[in-house]
Amino acid sequence: MSDFRADQRLLKWLDERYGIAPLVEFLREKEVPVGGHPMVWYFLGGATLFFFTVQIMSGVMLLMYYQPGEQTAYESIRYIVTKVPFGWLVRSVHCWSAHLMITSLVIHMFSTMMLKSYRPPRELTWVTGFVLFSLTLGFGFSGYLLPWNELAFFATSVGTDSVKSLPLIGEWLLQVLRGGPDVTINTLYRFFALHVCVLPITLVGLVTVHLLLIQRQGMAPPIGEHQVARGIRFFPNFVLRDLLLWLTCLAALVTLALLLPFGPGIPGFDWELGQKADPLAPAYPGIKPEWYFLWIYQLLKEFPPHLFGLEGPQLCLLVVTGLMATWALIPWLDRHARHNEPSPAFSDFGVGAIFFLLFLMLKAWDIGGNAQNSPDGLPDPAAVARTCAWILIPVAAATTMLRVAVFRHRWFVLSGAEVLHVALHGLGGVSYLAAGAIAAALAAFVIGITLLRADGIRPGEGGRR
Amino acid sequence: MAEATPARYTRRRVLDLLLGASVVAWLASVFYPVVRYLKPLPLAGPSGPARLTRADTTKLERDGFAIVPVGRERVLVFEDPSGALRALDARCTHEGCTVRYVARDALIWCACHNGRFDLEGRVLAGPPPRPLVRHNVVREEDGSITVSVTRA
Numbered sequence: 001m002s003d004f005r006a007d008q009r010l011l012k013w014l015d016e017r018y019g020i021a022p023l024v025e026f027l028r029e030k031e032v033p034v035g036g037h038p039m040v041w042y043f044l045g046g047a048t049l050f051f052f053t054v055q056i057m058s059g060v061m062l063l064m065y066y067q068p069g070e071q072t073a074y075e076s077i078r079y080i081v082t083k084v085p086f087g088w089l090v091r092s093v094h095c096w097s098a099h100l101m102i103t104s105l106v107i108h109m110f111s112t113m114m115l116k117s118y119r120p121p122r123e124l125t126w127v128t129g130f131v132l133f134s135l136t137l138g139f140g141f142s143g144y145l146l147p148w149n150e151l152a153f154f155a156t157s158v159g160t161d162s163v164k165s166l167p168l169i170g171e172w173l174l175q176v177l178r179g180g181p182d183v184t185i186n187t188l189y190r191f192f193a194l195h196v197c198v199l200p201i202t203l204v205g206l207v208t209v210h211l212l213l214i215q216r217q218g219m220a221p222p223i224g225e226h227q228v229a230r231g232i233r234f235f236p237n238f239v240l241r242d243l244l245l246w247l248t249c250l251a252a253l254v255t256l257a258l259l260l261p262f263g264p265g266i267p268g269f270d271w272e273l274g275q276k277a278d279p280l281a282p283a284y285p286g287i288k289p290e291w292y293f294l295w296i297y298q299l300l301k302e303f304p305p306h307l308f309g310l311e312g313p314q315l316c317l318l319v320v321t322g323l324m325a326t327w328a329l330i331p332w333l334d335r336h337a338r339h340n341e342p343s344p345a346f347s348d349f350g351v352g353a354i355f356f357l358l359f360l361m362l363k364a365w366d367i368g369g370n371a372q373n374s375p376d377g378l379p380d381p382a383a384v385a386r387t388c389a390w391i392l393i394p395v396a397a398a399t400t401m402l403r404v405a406v407f408r409h410r411w412f413v414l415s416g417a418e419v420l421h422v423a424l425h426g427l428g429g430v431s432y433l434a435a436g437a438i439a440a441a442l443a444a445f446v447i448g449i450t451l452l453r454a455d456g457i458r459p460g461e462g463g464r465r
Numbered sequence: 466m467a468e469a470t471p472a473r474y475t476r477r478r479v480l481d482l483l484l485g486a487s488v489v490a491w492l493a494s495v496f497y498p499v500v501r502y503l504k505p506l507p508l509a510g511p512s513g514p515a516r517l518t519r520a521d522t523t524k525l526e527r528d529g530f531a532i533v534p535v536g537r538e539r540v541l542v543f544e545d546p547s548g549a550l551r552a553l554d555a556r557c558t559h560e561g562c563t564v565r566y567v568a569r570d571a572l573i574w575c576a577c578h579n580g581r582f583d584l585e586g587r588v589l590a591g592p593p594p595r596p597l598v599r600h601n602v603v604r605e606e607d608g609s610i611t612v613s614v615t616r617a
Contacts, residue, residue: 154562158577161561176503181537186505280532280539282555282565283576300560301578303592311594313559378579 031231032238033219037115042219042238043245044108049207050246051101054253055139056200058094066146068192070185073148074276081273092261095271096253098140099263102292105136113330113350116337117220123331125217128210130328135203140290142195144271145188153277155289156191157183158297165314184279223342267365268294285378294364295357296320302432327353344411345447351403352414355396359422362388382429389426393419413450417443512536514613522610530566538614539563540600545584546571552602552612553586558595573597 015021032042065084067076080087109129112118118126141159145152160177164170179186232238263270268291275281289297299320303312310318326333336343368387369379396419403409417439424435515535517525521542524531530543532555541555543566553573555563562577572589573582581589586597601613 154577157562158560172504175505178505180505180508279563280534281563282532282541283562285576287562287576297578301592305588305592305594312592313594 027235028233030234032234033221033231037222039241041108041111041115043242044104044111045214046242047104047245047249048101048108050249051097051104051253052203052207054097054250055094055101058090058097059196059200061090062094063196068146068185068188070148073146073185073188074273077147078273088261089257091271092257093253095263096257096260098143099269099291100249100253100256102136102140105133106292109133110350110354114347115220116223116334116343116346118331119220119223119334119337119340120331122213122217122220125210125213126331127328128206128213132203132206132210134324135199135206137292139195139199139203140292142191142199144290145191146195147271147273148185148188148277149273150275150277150281150284151287153183153279154283154287156187158289158300159293160187162300162313162317165311165317182279223337224340266291288364291361295360298360298364304433307433344409345414347407347409348411348414351399352418355392355415355418355422358395359388359392359418362391367391385426385432387426389422392422392426396422413443413446508537512614514611517542517610517612525610528566529568532563533612535600535612535614538600540612540614541566541573541597542602542610542612543568550602550604550610551584552600553582554598554600556597557593558588558597559591559593564597 011020011024015024062080065076065080065087067073077091081091082088084090112126112129141155145156160174160183163177164174166173175181177187177190178184179190262272267286267288288294296316300313300316303316305312307315330346331338334343334346337346363384366379366384369381369384396415400412400415403412420442421436421439424430424438425432428435430438513536515533517531517533521531521533525542525544530541533540533542539555540552541564542550542552545551546568553564557564557575557577557580559575559578559580562575564573564575564580564582566572567574571584573584573586574580575591575593578592580591580593582593582597583589586599588594588596598615600615603611605611
């Protein structure tokens with residue numbers, strides 16, 4: 001009982017000086033709505049935050065030995081992994097936690113998208129979340145240059161090279177990012193500053209804003225409802241659940257880090273140190289970026305050298321920017337959700353986006369390419385496209401059945417267009433972009449007709465609209 | 466419009482304009498040095514012809530190609546099937562990866578996005594938008610090899 005009194009005394013002492021009683025009262029009263037959505041979606045942001053905390057702690061530990069520099073960056077990581085007691089574990093935890101953070105962040109983002117929690121008044125929560133997502137990708141990108149190995153060198157060459165297609169500031173930005181015209185050790189110094197200083201500070205600041213916005217507005221009720229009747233106490237009920245999840249995350253993280261210290265060995269998901277970066281060595285066969293960049297990597301391969309008067313990579317960058325901007329602006333594009341009405345088209349847009357990314361990822365892995373038996377030792381692109389289509393189409397069919405049976409979805413134009421795109425390209429042998437254009441045109445046609453019908457245009461009235 | 470003219474230049478409006486202009490000037494004076502600081506200085510250094518080192522020649526004999534620095538450029542030097550030396554820019558015109566010479570198929574290949582070039586540097590397949598720049602390579606009488614870059 002004396003502890004209890006000490007506890008009370010401390011609270012009283014603080015309250016007398018800082019007036020914290022309202023804050024304590026607020027925490028006592030705070031509730032989390034239940035019954036609206038499955039609870040599981042409420043925890044993914046917390047899981048992402050947990051992995052980010054692990055990143056900061058393991059990152060600080062790596063900093064105690066890591067030395068950026070031409071003769072030291074690669075060597076110090078090798079020293080950490082081979083000599084420092086448990087150094088391999090710290091690096092393994094840092095790498096695993098990075099991948100798990102991005103995984104939980106992506107699931108968190110897609111769940112928010114599917115539940116339409118971005119609709120008013122929560123548009124800025126979505127936008128800050130989108131910026132946090134971009135910063136996290138920046139973390140991944142700047143982080144994998146730091147070991148100064150071959151993969152790092154080429155990944156950074158490609159990743160930074162694409163900014164040169166930006167109009168006006170492209171050349172300046174390229175030089176600023178690289179610290180010179182080429183990727184050199186100067187690039188590593190700049191990325192080091194970004195990775196351990198600029199990005200963490202920005203991310204912590206923005207996470208605070210993101211959390212304050214959520215705190216201010218509470219969880220979004222399901223679409224069509226204004227209030228959820230039931231709630232559970234935030235403290236201690238929800239917090240204990242959160243802690244339990246974090247404990248599970250930690251257990252999973254440590255298990256993975258122990259059993260697979262260099263990743264599962266899938267291209268884009270492993271972090272063997274490999275050879276030291278050598279600017280005078282050619283890129284090695286089978287080089288791939290991290291899994292969350294694979295879709296851009298594959299898209300770069302799909303663009304022809306020239307199209308519509310632009311160079312392929314420029315147009316590709318334009319398409320990726322357009323897709324990202326659309327994603328960021330969803331709260332304003334989804335007009336049904338803005339009026340708190342069901343918006344099946346945007347649910348379908350989310351599913352279509354997943355199919356789109358999944359297919360590019362499968363292709364990037366060269367599944368079914370049979371590189372060993374081909375005459376030039378390279379995977380056969382047509383065979384890869386066919387195999388990946390044969391994987392994606394059943395997955396899409398199963399997803400659609402699940403959506404019909406469980407979620408009562410009735411709108412499949414966009415996801416259907418993506419499946420058509422995949423089928424035309426993989427099974428019909430049409431080029432990726434041409435197949436995409438056909439599918440997009442068909443989808444636009446169907447959506448146009450649907451919109452016209454929904455607007456209820458009667459004959460004779462059409463001209464005035 | 467004529468009635469609106471006197472109200473245009475109130476004291477408040479003029480002061481606001483001056484204040485706005487001074488804020489812009491202040492921001493510019495803060496950001497100009499930052500922008501200049503971030504852009505690295507152009508690299509100084511020799512850009513004339515480079516002679517292949519012993520290590521480069523060994524690489525050339527062993528792998529059929531070597532990538533050598535000539536000033537700021539990286540140049541791919543290789544021996545074509547007829548035994549003649551050729552030199553091409555080693556930076557892929559797609560996304561800047563370093564290409565390699567594949568002797569078996571007599572082509573230049575970039576592993577990053579599967580771009581292929583012929584031995585003259587012209588694009589054969591894949592996404593690269595431009596040919597590789599050709600450079601000059603000479604085998605001197607003493608057997609040493611000299612590479613000089615052509616400005617594109």
